Amino acid sequence: HYMLKEIFEQPDAIRNTMRGRLNEDEGTAVFGGLNLSPKELRNIRRIVFTACGTSWHSALVGEYLFEELAQIPVEVEYASELRYRNPPMSDDTLVFAITQSGETADTLAALREMKRKGHPTLAICNVVGSSIAQEAEGGIYLHAGPEIGVASTKAYTSQCVALAMLALYFGRLRHLGYADGRRMIEQLQALPDKISEALESNEAVRRIAERYVECDNFLYLGRHFNFPTALEGALKLKEISYVHAEGYPAAEMKHGPIALVDERTPSVFVMPRGFIYDKVMSNLEEIKARGGPVIAVAEKGDDRIRKVADAVVEIPQVDEWLQPLVSIIPLQLLAYHIAVLRG
Numbered sequence: 001h002y003m004l005k006e007i008f009e010q011p012d013a014i015r016n017t018m019r020g021r022l023n024e025d026e027g028t029a030v031f032g033g034l035n036l037s038p039k040e041l042r043n044i045r046r047i048v049f050t051a052c053g054t055s056w057h058s059a060l061v062g063e064y065l066f067e068e069l070a071q072i073p074v075e076v077e078y079a080s081e082l083r084y085r086n087p088p089m090s091d092d093t094l095v096f097a098i099t100q101s102g103e104t105a106d107t108l109a110a111l112r113e114m115k116r117k118g119h120p121t122l123a124i125c126n127v128v129g130s131s132i133a134q135e136a137e138g139g140i141y142l143h144a145g146p147e148i149g150v151a152s153t154k155a156y157t158s159q160c161v162a163l164a165m166l167a168l169y170f171g172r173l174r175h176l177g178y179a180d181g182r183r184m185i186e187q188l189q190a191l192p193d194k195i196s197e198a199l200e201s202n203e204a205v206r207r208i209a210e211r212y213v214e215c216d217n218f219l220y221l222g223r224h225f226n227f228p229t230a231l232e233g234a235l236k237l238k239e240i241s242y243v244h245a246e247g248y249p250a251a252e253m254k255h256g257p258i259a260l261v262d263e264r265t266p267s268v269f270v271m272p273r274g275f276i277y278d279k280v281m282s283n284l285e286e287i288k289a290r291g292g293p294v295i296a297v298a299e300k301g302d303d304r305i306r307k308v309a310d311a312v313v314e315i316p317q318v319d320e321w322l323q324p325l326v327s328i329i330p331l332q333l334l335a336y337h338i339a340v341l342r343g
């Protein structure tokens with residue numbers, strides 16, 4: 001299936017997204033097509049990302065990255081809503097449309113509306129020469145290669161990488177130092193191999209899919225950098241296997257949705273180690289207390305999770321800001337295998 005082929009193309013896809021865009025000497029990223037000078041970009045005080053579906057999820061990853069690395073306020077807007085809204089936006093707001101195809105009607109309409117209001121508009125887009133690529137005033141091509149599968153996989157991780165490089169670039173325009181920039185570049189360069197390592201979970205994920213294939217409801221839970229991963233994992237399952245799934249920030253469960261948990265509703269916890277790990281663990285224990293099965297996506301060598309989860313998929317360790325890039329891999333595979341097993 002194209003979906004599986006494209007899942008496995010991700011190490012190469014992100015290599016292509018990064019190619020020629022990391023400048024080690026200056027400890028920053030470089031982009032040829034933004035068409036805005038560093039001086040103009042330094043004056044940007046607010047960023048709006050607008051997109052649909054999976055691209056909207058990568059925008060959420062972008063929001064966390066920009067807040068953390070560039071300390072610029074970011075808003076993530078559904079393009080289908082933004083196009084009909086009239087939010088007050090200051091002059092120093094930059095708008096990014098994020099899209100694989102470059103042809104999504106709502107994203108194009110939101111971009112046009114923002115452009116009409118006089119905001120600088122850029123695109124993060126995969127398809128060269130597409131409508132959105134042409135109408136934006138500049139932007140970044142993903143170079144992820146054609147995405148044939150309807151379920152977006154390699155475009156998603158390429159978008160996340162493009163946003164990580166952009167956050168590095170904006171950070172370096174402001175308060176990120178050279179040494180931080182160099183360290184982040186090294187981590188980005190190591191990422192394709194980390195994704196290859198995450199792909200080695202394929203067989204383990206297939207076995208987990210066999211175990212839970214009869215379930216008709218799944219919850220996907222994560223926090224901070226891994227909250228968008230939970231949303232995207234749930235969308236992949238819904239879209240490709242026609243199984244109901246909900247993504248939530250793990251701590252929101254106790255505010256109502258926990259009522260859904262029973263022994264036939266698995267919760268997929270995205271919980272690589274990091275500052276929020278203990279908090280997610282206590283959210284997990286609440287689910288266990290209600291008898292819900294837990295599938296955990298956790299880091300290699302995490303012995304603690306093995307004692308509490310019903311199934312564990314291992315992913316390699318990466319710095320927290322890059323976790324969304326590896327934690328999504330087993331969830332793409334899980335959606336794929338459940339879809340195939342359900343026919």
Ligand code: M6R
Nearest residue numbers: 053054055099100101104151152
């Ligand atoms: O081409 P786009 O990125 O603009 O498409 C937006 C959504 O339609 C798309 O991401 C959709 O959600 C995916 N097929 C989900 O896998």
